[in-house]
Amino acid sequence: MLTKIVCLVLPGTAPFEFGVICEVFGIDRSAMGGPAFDFHVATADPGPVMSSLGFTMDIRNDLSIADDADLVAVPAHLIGTETVDERYLDVVRAAADRGAWVLSVCSGAFVLAQAGILDGRRATTHWMHTDRLARRFPKIDVDPDVLFVQDGKIVTGAGTAAGIDAALHIVRVEHGAAAANVVARRMVVPPQRDGGQSQYILSPVPERRADSFAEVTDWMLEHLDEDLTVDQLARKALMSSRTFARRFRADLGTTPAAWLNRQRILRAQQLLEQTDDGLEHVARAAGFGTAAVMRHHFLKVLQTTPTAYRRTFSCRDDEAMAG
Structure with a gap:
């Protein structure tokens, strides 16, 4: 279960993307039925760290606090031709090696790339930086169009607000749709945008x-x-x-069919979490028709079965114990 999260603060960290990680993981929402994480921020040399906008942030933890983190997150930062401090790269490598989640937002993907953990994997970053990422790190399969990519337990988010989608995706995978919905509702954002959605609208919308x-x-x-x-x-x-x-x-x-499919998965997740209805009933109510079709889509999108999802995230057992 996802419990301890550490956000790395590099020199030149972008405030918005840093704030996204703090907002999703740093607030105790247990009173609303949501998750509460053991959240920390850390830097290589504790003390004032200059942001990308020219003000400093006082970071008190050094990188050792990330040694046992369940998730290491890297927000956007100013990028150039210079290499990242090896101490940050060691933290990212160690997290990937022990099977922890690693999340990057926007240009944070360059840190993961320099650490070598994206080699042979699919990844994304802000569309303005995708060509640069692909040229500099040719072993990475860079997708310039999507909101975020999950490859194993490594999640790379696209620019700015797409970091919210990437972070909520991890909450959803680890804690279920209901928990992610609580976080999204508190943030006043859509609870689910599929990672495969386009980073940008192709034409102005009246x-x-x-x-x-x-x-x-x-x-x-x-x-x-x-x-x-x-x-x-x-x-x-x-x-x-x-x-x-x-x-x-x-x-x-996205297409109407893909949008519908994602909403049906969300409806099925909610029903599996909150009711004890049979799988066939859940499949019909969510629009899949049969449990077999629903199972196919769960495996394709969530990499789990409806039965396993219910076993992990059902609220019914908690209610029964409380009663």
Whole structure:
């Protein structure tokens, strides 16, 4: 279980990306039914550390506090041709070697790359830096388009706000959808954006179009248990099927089918956590039709089965013990 998290503060750390890690993992949300982590920040030389915006942060812990961390996180920092202090790289290597989670946000991926833990793996960073990452570290399979990538227990997030998605993804994997939803609700952000979504919208989105898609997606969520087709959704949006599919992808960064599939997985996760309904009933309610189809999607997206997911994250056992 994910318990101890250490965020590394390098010289030139970017405040927003640093704040994302602190916000997701550094606040005790147990009173709201969410997780509480043993959270720390650390630097190689304790004391004032200059941020990327020119102000200092007083960091009191040295890197030894990360020796037993379940997750080591590296936020964005100013990048150049110089190499990162070897002491930070040793912490990242040690975490990967012992099977801990390692998370980077934005240009933090360059630290993981210099540590060598991304060699032979798929990874991402901010789209402005992906070409540079690929040129400098040719052994990495750099994906320039996605919000985040999980390869084993190494998660690389794209620019800025995509770090929220990457961090929530780890919370969801370790503590379940309900816990991640509590964190997201407190942060007032969407509880789930699939890592495969595009980093950026390809064209400007008129305000009215966003409103129309909000109505359609709300309707889709209310009818997840039905067989929803693009033609049906297009009629709901008063568009042709081709226009609907193109604009949906431009607005939301994914296809209608992929968006629906992700929402159905989320619905199934919630039902598995919060009810004792049978797998066939959960599959129908979530829109998968059968338990076999649901199992296929769980294995593909979550790398686990519905039964194993329920065993790990069910709230029913806790309620029974409390009673």
